[in-house]
Amino acid sequence: MSTDEPTSSPAVAELPPEFATLMRLADLVTPMALRVAANLRLVDHINDGAHDLESLAKVTDSHRDTLARLVRHLVAVEVLAESAPNHFEPTALGELLAHDHPATQVGWLDPTHMIGRADLALIHLFEAVHDGGAVYKTRYGTEFWDDVSNDPTLGATFYDLMAHGQQRIFNEAVELHEWSEVRHILDVGGADGDLIATVLAKRPEINATLLELPGPAARARAKFEKAELADKITVVDGSFFDPLPTTADLITLSFVLHNWSDEDAVRILRNCTDALEPDGSLLLIECAEQSPAKPDPGFTSGDIRMMAYFGGRERTHDQWQELADAAGMRIVSVSDALAYGARVLTLVKS
Template sequence: MSSTPSADRPTETERDDGAGPSVPPGPTDQDLQVLLKQLGNLVTPMAVRVAATLRLVDHLRDGATTVGLLAARTGAHEPTLARLVRHLTAVGVLAGDGEDGTLRPTRVGLLLADDHPAQQRSWLDLHGAVAHADLAFTGLLDAVRTGRPAYQHRYGRPFWEDLSDKQELADSFDALMSCDEDLAYDAPAAALDWTATRHVLDVGGGNGALLIAVARAAPEVRGTLVELPGPAARARRRFTEAGLDDRFTVVDGSFFDPLPATADTVVLSFVLLNWSDEEASAVLRRGVEALEPGGRLVVLDRADRAGDGADRFFSTLLDLRMLVFMGGRVRTRDEVIRLAADAGLVLAAESGSGSRTLPFDFSILEFVLAPVPPPSAKEE
């Protein structure tokens, strides 16, 4: 059935049977055209990012309630800033005209305050890692045609190498990833059974947040973290500050190369979604090489969410960011299991995104080495 009005559809004042409730009208063609323009324009997303980068909402709350005062605070060109403000008021981020001191943030605009717990200003700040990377979406067409990330084409090197070498981007990325860090890592660390683990190898472990959570959940466990030099240095500092540098060792390295240690638990925490299937398979094989007999390989990752609404929106948003930033993807449970099987692993246990113990759309899959089949009679 079409969603546009038709001659036989009741109008707003007509009733289905002459007695029932009014039937609201469907969207008109003009409504749908406006919606498509809202969905397809690049102006509003960039205007909001500029507002976040210039900290307009913080300046408004601090008394700079006219365009002139905002321009003085931000160093912006006043006539041009006025044009930006007009659009921000048109889309409901700001209210007022700014001419008589009435310019103010709306409820939506207040989300851009630097001290708002949602940290949306930091996510949208063009000097920050994620918004900086989002600019590579101008290359989405080529990414869709080739399957290759657009970030490297725009900035000259891969996303993770850029973060490893640029302290400002790295610091902003770590700050964004630390939002709800305790919730993000404590729950998975608590959900896993560590009683049979002596040594955990955290492959691509970032700034060490997961191992710090493991230290709280399993005080007897020791570990090694492998990372690129930039995040490796930050992990060392965190372990020292937490008094854990006697339990956890950090080694500079790449998980595409042979790993520097073996362990009875190898962890890939939010690693696989950053890479293509071919690259993810290579990482899994390196993990298998480092796995001690009887050990397990744990994949903590984001799960592809079926269904509709906000869950589906955020899952597809993350998936396309993984494509553009790094050439990766958000995978379903079965897709991860197939990749693991190609690396010689079988599923031993799991906690899915529906689990009460895991936040957000996280998934834990625990793998062990697949049993080696006995030789056939012909081989004997």
């Protein structure tokens, strides 16, 4: 018997169709390439006339060869287009990396901006899941809110980005609510005052108080002075973990509680309960997923961010009801979804 007969090779497993999807979901190269592009202001420089690699390397103070490899990938993923040899233009997708674009996404990507910076803490998601806590401090040595409050540049980029997305939500929320019986609003943790300003634009006879930390409180005062609203709004420096500075027939909490653990959120809600006047109500503006069979990836992504940044969480309607019960309140209405999936939940004392 011949020993020279060919032997069969083991079969090579054919890649399943899901392989490409998994690799796309697992890719870290493209997200980081976008962050570098945002930080280098590549699209801004191209729009200003630096279309070739030599010009881009000079204006960004980058190594030409490594920049060329970055640009090549951005072309491959259709963020940039090479319209002629060594001549680059942003695509419609790439234009979102321009600082002056009305829907700019730079604040979410550039690590010199607060959220772009915070997202890099997700490299420690292993620890967050294992240990059950926030990991922003693991990355940077300080707490998220300390950086927002103590660093004027990071604080400004944070509140500007939040305002960019939340103003549409506030417009919709204000249109939904009946304001005729409201005399005094207390906006708890109201950043630099966009919600109160939106309310007073519709109902200028209402008086208002804004409670915030010193940094955003100062920004709010400046905005109210500029808008000639300072005589209608009292801005108080303080913490919502302390007893609130005044009572009100309407208290607003917009995108505050998702920043905090359940225990801390109940503390804040109890302070609001104590500050509500008889027959008063609390307007809570937050995402409130209705526990669908298939979770929304935007909701779950936001939830991971809240966990990693500061140990907070996005909550379903049922979870909001549990917090309300613990704070001596009950939910009496929930709006339809507004922009970005936000809802207005109206709470009253139990």
